[in-house]
Amino acid sequence: xxxxxxxxxxxxxxKVEENSDFPIQNIPFxxxxxxxxxxxxxxxxxxxxxxxxxxxxxxxxxxxxxTDDIFLQDTLNxxxxxxxxxWRLVRNRIAEIFDVTxxxxxxNVEHKDKIIFRMDEVEMQLPVSVGDYTDFYASKEHATNVGxxxxxPKNALLPNWLxxxxxxxxxxxxxxxxxxxxxxxxxxxxxxxxxxxxxxxPSKLLDFELEMAFITTVANDLGDRIPIEDADEYIFGLVLxxxxxxxxxxxxxxxxxxxxxGKNFASTISPWIVTLDALEPFRVDNPKQDFEPLPYLKREGxxxxxxxxxxxxxxxxxxxxxxxxxxxxYMYWTMAQQLAHHTVxxxxxxxxDMMGSGTISGPTQDSFGSMLELTWRGQKPLKMxxxxxxxxxxxxxxxxxRGYSQNDSVRIGFGECVGKVLxxxx
Amino acid sequence: xxxxxxxxxxxxxxKVEENSDFPIQNIPFxxxxxxxxxxxxxxxxxxxxxxxxxxxxxxxxxxxxxTDDIFLQDTLNxxxxxxxxxWRLVRNRIAEIFDVTxxxxxxNVEHKDKIIFRMDEVEMQLPVSVGDYTDFYASKEHATNVGxxxxxPKNALLPNWLxxxxxxxxxxxxxxxxxxxxxxxxxxxxxxxxxxxxxxxPSKLLDFELEMAFITTVANDLGDRIPIEDADEYIFGLVLxxxxxxxxxxxxxxxxxxxxxGKNFASTISPWIVTLDALEPFRVDNPKQDFEPLPYLKREGxxxxxxxxxxxxxxxxxxxxxxxxxxxxYMYWTMAQQLAHHTVxxxxxxxxDMMGSGTISGPTQDSFGSMLELTWRGQKPLKMxxxxxxxxxxxxxxxxxRGYSQNDSVRIGFGECVGKVLxxxx
Numbered sequence: 001x002x003x004x005x006x007x008x009x010x011x012x013x014x015k016v017e018e019n020s021d022f023p024i025q026n027i028p029f030x031x032x033x034x035x036x037x038x039x040x041x042x043x044x045x046x047x048x049x050x051x052x053x054x055x056x057x058x059x060x061x062x063x064x065x066x067t068d069d070i071f072l073q074d075t076l077n078x079x080x081x082x083x084x085x086x087w088r089l090v091r092n093r094i095a096e097i098f099d100v101t102x103x104x105x106x107x108n109v110e111h112k113d114k115i116i117f118r119m120d121e122v123e124m125q126l127p128v129s130v131g132d133y134t135d136f137y138a139s140k141e142h143a144t145n146v147g148x149x150x151x152x153p154k155n156a157l158l159p160n161w162l163x164x165x166x167x168x169x170x171x172x173x174x175x176x177x178x179x180x181x182x183x184x185x186x187x188x189x190x191x192x193x194x195x196x197x198x199x200x201x202p203s204k205l206l207d208f209e210l211e212m213a214f215i216t217t218v219a220n221d222l223g224d225r226i227p228i229e230d231a232d233e234y235i236f237g238l239v240l241x242x243x244x245x246x247x248x249x250x251x252x253x254x255x256x257x258x259x260x261x262g263k264n265f266a267s268t269i270s271p272w273i274v275t276l277d278a279l280e281p282f283r284v285d286n287p288k289q290d291f292e293p294l295p296y297l298k299r300e301g302x303x304x305x306x307x308x309x310x311x312x313x314x315x316x317x318x319x320x321x322x323x324x325x326x327x328x329x330y331m332y333w334t335m336a337q338q339l340a341h342h343t344v345x346x347x348x349x350x351x352x353d354m355m356g357s358g359t360i361s362g363p364t365q366d367s368f369g370s371m372l373e374l375t376w377r378g379q380k381p382l383k384m385x386x387x388x389x390x391x392x393x394x395x396x397x398x399x400x401x402r403g404y405s406q407n408d409s410v411r412i413g414f415g416e417c418v419g420k421v422l423x424x425x426x
Numbered sequence: 427x428x429x430x431x432x433x434x435x436x437x438x439x440x441k442v443e444e445n446s447d448f449p450i451q452n453i454p455f456x457x458x459x460x461x462x463x464x465x466x467x468x469x470x471x472x473x474x475x476x477x478x479x480x481x482x483x484x485x486x487x488x489x490x491x492x493t494d495d496i497f498l499q500d501t502l503n504x505x506x507x508x509x510x511x512x513w514r515l516v517r518n519r520i521a522e523i524f525d526v527t528x529x530x531x532x533x534n535v536e537h538k539d540k541i542i543f544r545m546d547e548v549e550m551q552l553p554v555s556v557g558d559y560t561d562f563y564a565s566k567e568h569a570t571n572v573g574x575x576x577x578x579p580k581n582a583l584l585p586n587w588l589x590x591x592x593x594x595x596x597x598x599x600x601x602x603x604x605x606x607x608x609x610x611x612x613x614x615x616x617x618x619x620x621x622x623x624x625x626x627x628p629s630k631l632l633d634f635e636l637e638m639a640f641i642t643t644v645a646n647d648l649g650d651r652i653p654i655e656d657a658d659e660y661i662f663g664l665v666l667x668x669x670x671x672x673x674x675x676x677x678x679x680x681x682x683x684x685x686x687x688g689k690n691f692a693s694t695i696s697p698w699i700v701t702l703d704a705l706e707p708f709r710v711d712n713p714k715q716d717f718e719p720l721p722y723l724k725r726e727g728x729x730x731x732x733x734x735x736x737x738x739x740x741x742x743x744x745x746x747x748x749x750x751x752x753x754x755x756y757m758y759w760t761m762a763q764q765l766a767h768h769t770v771x772x773x774x775x776x777x778x779d780m781m782g783s784g785t786i787s788g789p790t791q792d793s794f795g796s797m798l799e800l801t802w803r804g805q806k807p808l809k810m811x812x813x814x815x816x817x818x819x820x821x822x823x824x825x826x827x828r829g830y831s832q833n834d835s836v837r838i839g840f841g842e843c844v845g846k847v848l849x850x851x852x
Contacts, residue, residue, distance in 0.1 A: 188720070246771070306429040
């Protein structure tokens with residue numbers, strides 16, 4: 001099916017500011033609370049939130065096989081489970097409805113009143129109920145940096161890393177939408193030199209991780225696998241993902257079973273899921289991989305995506321400082337490889353599962369995706385625009401992630417993924 | 427509130443075989459499909475399945491604050507979210523209804539026909555929709571054995587192990603009820619000596635892990651913690667848990683982020699959740715811990731439970747061989763400590779979350795909870811009753827876990843947790 005929603009020449013009758021992340025070519029999906037306290041599934045064009053529940057009730061999706069209440073829900077899980085054909089039909093239809101040449105809704109004041117809200121009138125919610133959340137570790141630069149800092153600079157990259165898209169399971173219950181305040185976690189930390197008992201208290205090394213995450217649909221039954229050729233069919237879309245990390249808690253706990261409390265206190269996502277379809281124009285060549293991938297991980301074509309990513313820190317009441325500029329294309333392992341790997345053993349993937357990329361660090365110092373790497377574990381503090389310095393994240397700092405793809409004709413963005421750090425309790 | 431359901435002297439008018447795991451003092455909760463293809467929440471007495479949906483519709487729970495459809499669901503999550511007071515009211519009421527002296531249902535043939543099924547007429551389902559699943563690593567003997575086998579016998583127990591209830595996140599989507607066939611997983615395995623490329627194919631070292639898992643109710647919001655004093659209030663009950671493991675896949679992938687595909691192809695649970703209340707008579711002294719626990723992990727009292735656990739292997743068409751006898755009381759870290767630790771950083775715990783104990787190995791060779799340990803990685807194969815030998819689990823072997831507590835007056839059991847291993851696909 002042609003993705004007519006991606007037509008770069010289309011204009012909307014809704015006003016879209018220049019450089020908006022949400023032109024009519026984007027059409028992301030999210031869940032919001034209206035000023036009347038109604039939860040609905042929606043999309044966004046420019047600075048307008050569009051109530052898809054109302055749009056459907058008023059007949060604008062006629063002819064598309066959708067259940068009556070598919071958009072009148074507090075998560076996108078059921079819609080995502082409907083599969084790619086339905087997503088495409090809906091996105092294409094939304095593009096038509098809001099096309100500058102289409103008067104059906106444009107000229108219906110009563111309908112517009114029920115369907116269209118200003119973004120500042122709605123409150124964005126978590127877009128999916130996350131069943132299982134997996135975090136990969138797919139940036140070679142990040143794995144090398146962390147291996148150097150946590151283990152041994154001479155053998156920073158472990159032997160399995162170049163063969164396997166390494167991943168681990170994370171905690172779904174602490175995934176929160178942009179804007180949710182993050183409490184500095186408390187926990188055990190490594191004993192002081194010569195001591196046997198651990199330290200205990202608020203984390204001193206609170207960090208962000210600049211990641212993206214993709215959201216899947218129902219893909220396979222227990223015991224079956226997803227062939228890499230089919231992987232894209234099961235990827236609904238992507239969000240920005242800040243995988244908050246407490247480095248001191250993590251360093252003490254993570255051997256031998258991996259990170260746990262150092263990670264599961266919070267992960268923040270951007271609220272609009274940008275579809276894989278909308279990102280089609282931004283496919284770029286796969287990274288060159290050191291080893292020929294095993295057959296189940298091998299696919300020709302462009303499976304990487306050129307998405308500019310940025311992280312900024314804003315001290316309370318001060319201007320922000322951009323501390324990192326990275327790009328999703330720096331990933332060594334592609335999403336298709338990750339999904340094929342995740343299921344090669346028969347592990348079932350469901351609608352609403354989330355798969356994080358792992359921290360995305362680029363080749364240069366200013367593209368490292370965590371404070372751990374940017375300040376080389378605090379050895380090289382960052383200068384902030386307000387004159388202060390940061391080794392890690394301070395209380396009351398707001399951490400802001402942004403991401404967008406751009407070419408000559410269109411910009412597809414994710415908006416912001418924001419979290420303010422509150423002081424530890426007690 | 428008194429747990430009158432635990433009265434050891436009570437008898438039921440339903441026939442209960444001697445040595446049944448399900449006397450009227452048990453009253454576990456589960457979900458089953460009736461012969462009429464209706465899914466309902468139920469309990470079990472002897473070899474009878476009791477439809478709690480029908481019981482509620484017919485008015486037997488009058489006076490207990492329950493929504494009309496609380497038992498007419500395909501998971502126990504909402505009932506679990508109702509909290510401990512409600513669980514107790516319902517269990518106490520069920521005990522009264524089936525008390526040998528109570529004629530209200532006993533003498534109502536029409537009602538009995540709607541409410542009571544023979545166990546062989548129903549099909550047990552997964553009792554909860556598992557939100558997040560965490561697996562701990564809480565047996566000192568197991569951690570020491572695995573540390574010796576995977577790493578270094580001289581430093582088998584890592585320095586953090588005695589200070590932290592080590593845990594990691596697992597995969598919820600591959601948790602299946604007893605009886606579900608398990609497909610031997612395929613995946614990458616360590617390269618041969620001197621080679622750089624990994625091996626790939628069906629796991630050769632397929633193993634069980636003898637564990638128990640507890641199921642929680644809604645406990646805390648993001649950023650809050652569960653004090654250890656309150657932990658029991660949030661534990662609904664326990665199940666037997668076989669955490670299938672592919673040792674060769676695990677060994678190659680697990681550094682540095684922990685086990686992933688070596689575990690997430692399947693975990694089997696017993697279908698009846700035995701409540702923590704029913705296990706009250708079987709509390710025993712906490713294990714002696716090498717270090718005084720940090721304050722957030724410290725609680726006086728009896729937080730360990732005496733539950734006999736057994737694992738057997740049955741080759742196809744042959745008699746079974748019991749390969750392990752262990753006990754839940756061998757755990758070094760208690761459930762209360764695990765829950766307090768899991769939330770000390772503010773990680774939210776929800777109704778239907780599952781927390782595995784980790785493999786429960788006792789002090790003697792025959793109490794080790796995995797084939798890895800029992801055969802010392804295949805060096806000491808086990809003799810089976812049919813004359814064959816096992817280093818790990820063969821195709822078409824059925825693995826059967828059993829568990830029960832017993833004192834002079836009552837036996838509270840879990841039934842069986844069964845899985846048959848099918849050959850790998852392709």
